[in-house]
Amino acid sequence: MKRIISVLMENEAGALSRVVGLFSQRGYNIDTLTVAPTDDETLSRLTLTTGGDDRMIEQIVKQLHKLIDTVKVIELSEGAHIERELMIVKIKASTSDMRAELKRCSDIFRGHIIDVTAATYTIQLVGDSDKLDAFIGALVDVGTMEVVRSGVVGISRGDKFLHV
Amino acid sequence: MELLSGGDIIVRALRDAGVNFVWGYPGGAALHIYDAIFRQDDVHHLLVRHEQAAVHAADGFSRATGQVGTALVTSGPGATNAITGIATAYMDSIPLVVISGQVPLTKIGQDAFQETDMVGVSRPIVKHSFLVTRAEDIAATIAKAYYIASTGRPGPVVVDIPKDVTDPNYKVAYRFPDKVVMRSYQPSSRGHKGQIKRAAKVLLDAKRPVIYAGGGVIIDNASEHLRELVRLLNYPVTNTLMGLGAYPGSDPLFVGMLGMHGTYEANAAMHDADVIFAVGARFDDRVTNDLEKFCPRATIIHIDVDPTSVSKNIEAHIPIVGTCSAVLREMVSIIKQAPQSPDSVAIDAWWTQINQWRAEHGIYTQPRYEPSAGNLIKPQDVIKMLYEVTEGKAYVTSDVGQHQMFAAQYYLFDQPRQWINSGGLGTMGFGLPAAMGVQLAFPDAHVACVTGEGSIQMCIQELSTCTQHQLPIKIINLNNAALGMVRQWQDMNYSSRYAESLYEDSLPDFVALAEAYGHVGMRIEHIDELAPKMRECFALKDRVVFMDICVDRAEHVYPMQVPGGSMRELWLNKSEKT
Ligand SMILES: Cc1ncc(C[n+]2csc(CCOP(=O)(O)OP(=O)(O)O)c2C)c(N)n1
Ligand SMILES: [Mg+2]
Numbered sequence: 001m002k003r004i005i006s007v008l009m010e011n012e013a014g015a016l017s018r019v020v021g022l023f024s025q026r027g028y029n030i031d032t033l034t035v036a037p038t039d040d041e042t043l044s045r046l047t048l049t050t051g052g053d054d055r056m057i058e059q060i061v062k063q064l065h066k067l068i069d070t071v072k073v074i075e076l077s078e079g080a081h082i083e084r085e086l087m088i089v090k091i092k093a094s095t096s097d098m099r100a101e102l103k104r105c106s107d108i109f110r111g112h113i114i115d116v117t118a119a120t121y122t123i124q125l126v127g128d129s130d131k132l133d134a135f136i137g138a139l140v141d142v143g144t145m146e147v148v149r150s151g152v153v154g155i156s157r158g159d160k161f162l163h164v
Numbered sequence: 165m166e167l168l169s170g171g172d173i174i175v176r177a178l179r180d181a182g183v184n185f186v187w188g189y190p191g192g193a194a195l196h197i198y199d200a201i202f203r204q205d206d207v208h209h210l211l212v213r214h215e216q217a218a219v220h221a222a223d224g225f226s227r228a229t230g231q232v233g234t235a236l237v238t239s240g241p242g243a244t245n246a247i248t249g250i251a252t253a254y255m256d257s258i259p260l261v262v263i264s265g266q267v268p269l270t271k272i273g274q275d276a277f278q279e280t281d282m283v284g285v286s287r288p289i290v291k292h293s294f295l296v297t298r299a300e301d302i303a304a305t306i307a308k309a310y311y312i313a314s315t316g317r318p319g320p321v322v323v324d325i326p327k328d329v330t331d332p333n334y335k336v337a338y339r340f341p342d343k344v345v346m347r348s349y350q351p352s353s354r355g356h357k358g359q360i361k362r363a364a365k366v367l368l369d370a371k372r373p374v375i376y377a378g379g380g381v382i383i384d385n386a387s388e389h390l391r392e393l394v395r396l397l398n399y400p401v402t403n404t405l406m407g408l409g410a411y412p413g414s415d416p417l418f419v420g421m422l423g424m425h426g427t428y429e430a431n432a433a434m435h436d437a438d439v440i441f442a443v444g445a446r447f448d449d450r451v452t453n454d455l456e457k458f459c460p461r462a463t464i465i466h467i468d469v470d471p472t473s474v475s476k477n478i479e480a481h482i483p484i485v486g487t488c489s490a491v492l493r494e495m496v497s498i499i500k501q502a503p504q505s506p507d508s509v510a511i512d513a514w515w516t517q518i519n520q521w522r523a524e525h526g527i528y529t530q531p532r533y534e535p536s537a538g539n540l541i542k543p544q545d546v547i548k549m550l551y552e553v554t555e556g557k558a559y560v561t562s563d564v565g566q567h568q569m570f571a572a573q574y575y576l577f578d579q580p581r582q583w584i585n586s587g588g589l590g591t592m593g594f595g596l597p598a599a600m601g602v603q604l605a606f607p608d609a610h611v612a613c614v615t616g617e618g619s620i621q622m623c624i625q626e627l628s629t630c631t632q633h634q635l636p637i638k639i640i641n642l643n644n645a646a647l648g649m650v651r652q653w654q655d656m657n658y659s660s661r662y663a664e665s666l667y668e669d670s671l672p673d674f675v676a677l678a679e680a681y682g683h684v685g686m687r688i689e690h691i692d693e694l695a696p697k698m699r700e701c702f703a704l705k706d707r708v709v710f711m712d713i714c715v716d717r718a719e720h721v722y723p724m725q726v727p728g729g730s731m732r733e734l735w736l737n738k739s740e741k742t
Binding site for chain 2 (some may be wrong): 010013016017018021025055058059062063065066068069070071128163
């Protein structure tokens with residue numbers, strides 16, 4: 001099962017490498033990882049997704065906590081949460097049939113065509129990872145040229161929030 | 165405010181962090197720092213012969229005193245030489261600060277001469293690390309380094325300092341912080357009161373309890389609290405290899421070390437226990453044997469300051485995250501006030517069982533090996549003699565191998581911090597430099613390094629350091645002319661094919677070698693020489709003495725857990741299993 005973990009860290013040199021190192025050192029997988037400064041520029045927010053049973057996730061959360069630069073860790077997927085991922089796809093679109101079909105498909109998934117050439121469409125899509133997977137699935141027959149995904153970011157639902 | 169250069173700030177900050185001694189080795193990137201050391205008298209530097217030894221010596225000093233050890237090395241090869249020492253300290257949770265010189269900031273990333281990414285190389289084996297990029301940040305960083313190293317679960321901290329940050333011509337205001345506060349790191353923890361109460365109840369209800377105490381008790385100076393708890397309960401206690409001395413080795417309630425080379429009674433008691441009270445121990449694979457078969461009937465109470473240690477290998481039924489001293493203190497006061505006392509009938513029956521195990525296969529109720537005779541000196545008897553001659557009061561450091569296990573088994577440590585060995589990493593070469601650190605801390609104490617002819621050669625150059633700084637340690641070399649522990653495994657698992665574990669014809673003359681360094685050498689080949697020579701050795705108060713003792717080459721360490729078995733499945737000697 002996919003688990004989403006969010007970490008608030010001191011925005012210090014080397015902090016990210018300690019997180020990545022922890023995962024390889026302890027034999028945990030990282031499926032996606034995103035990191036960026038927050039509105040408080042002394043803090044970075046890191047979101048990662050991983051798999052594993054409860055025991056392993058508990059260890060991962062504890063190990064992340066143990067890093068000296070870590071201020072807060074939560075497993076978002078433990079409670080109600082919202083997750084989003086951004087994807088940009090470049091697809092061959094050289095005939096008018098293909099273009100019409102891609103436009104329809106993009107609309108169904110609430111995508112945006114953000115670049116067009118004589119031979120290609122570039123479509124942007126935002127959603128949870130399953131939705132992005134489904135879009136890729138719908139395009140198998142057409143064949144994608146290039147796919148870029150941002151990795152997951154997420155936030156708790158309701159009044160709960162992650163803060164210092 | 166006083167204006168100081170980066171180099172001077174480092175030394176001043178060390179002083180203000182309470183550091184008296186720094187072990188180290190100079191080189192280009194550290195020369196501004198070395199010059200600053202030269203120009204003051206508060207912080208004493210001890211020159212070693214290899215950076216690995218600087219870190220081990222700082223580590224030995226720390227293990228013996230409880231203070232943070234300090235080492236100073238240069239960039240590149242100096243830094244990488246320190247790595248084994250840092251990893252050794254990391255595995256045993258020893259508080260160290262290792263300061264490394266680095267190439268100037270302007271050269272970082274350019275493959276400059278003697279450039280190594282020290283923060284990167286050391287990352288998996290440090291508690292934390294810093295790269296200091298401004299002279300203004302040095303004092304605060306050093307204060308943080310000592311704070312982080314010594315609090316929570318202790319460990320080594322690396323402070324990497326580029327040469328231009330220590331520039332003597334760039335001076336800034338010096339201020340050492342009175343207090344370190346970090347929003348991301350707030351370690352101390354007293355343990356959850358409700359959990360401690362629950363644990364106390366389970367402990368008092370126990371019929372077949374075992375108290376399993378590890379190195380955490382020693383590190384946290386909680387030995388007195390442990391002893392008080394045991395006095396109240398009268399329960400059997402076992403110590404891990406790292407925990408020896410946490411509870412007195414000569415006390416009747418002590419059932420010996422547990423684990424791979426633990427006693428039969430300790431391992432059997434663990435296996436049959438209904439309650440295991442683990443404190444400052446981490447259910448290491450050298451303790452548990454096969455996890456699937458581990459202590460099938462036990463309720464496990466686990467106290468540790470590091471939450472990641474709890475339920476890592478073995479699921480704890482009652483986890484308590486807190487310092488050993490705080491939790492044990494609370495536990496003692498709860499048990500003192502409890503209306504209930506231990507179930508004395510059940511506990512008596514449990515002791516009857518344990519005493520029967522002791523009588524059957526215990527190594528302390530009678531010798532379980534052939535006695536020494538003539539030129540056949542048994543390594544176990546050497547340790548027993550060491551115990552006798554030093555009246556059980558020596559600090560004993562050790563290397564890694566059979567000699568280490570014999571020392572752990574046969575020297576009965578009554579005090580915490582008396583036994584100093586590399587338990588987690590198992591670093592051959594640790595013993596001699598660690599002994600230097602201990603002797604520096606306690607100039608009048610007997611400090612013995614129990615070693616093997618293999619291990620001692622890994623840091624033998626430090627015999628010169630002992631001369632320079634007058635550190636009169638005693639080296640007890642159990643010379644079996646082999647990498648004995650390797651050979652034992654080859655006997656047991658590889659039909660005695662001794663792949664690269666023998667080197668008899670190329671061993672040095674250790675007596676001549678010791679003398680070459682200005683020390684006293686002794687070679688002992690006959691059991692009758694052992695007692696008088698050992699007495700003579702320890703009577704030579706001001707000298708390093710190297711006792712090269714030829715011991716039985718065929719001896720194995722027993723008991724030994726059968727791989728893949730439960731804790732109590734042991735080889736008792738070459739032919740007998742439990
Ligand atoms: C640095 C290092 N290299 C290799 C080993 C693997 N090892 C463990 S015990 C041992 C043999 C040690 O020989 P010696 O010091 O003579 O001790 P003995 O077992 O003979 O008492 C070896 C090679 C180790 N622990 N450390
Ligand atoms: Mg040997």
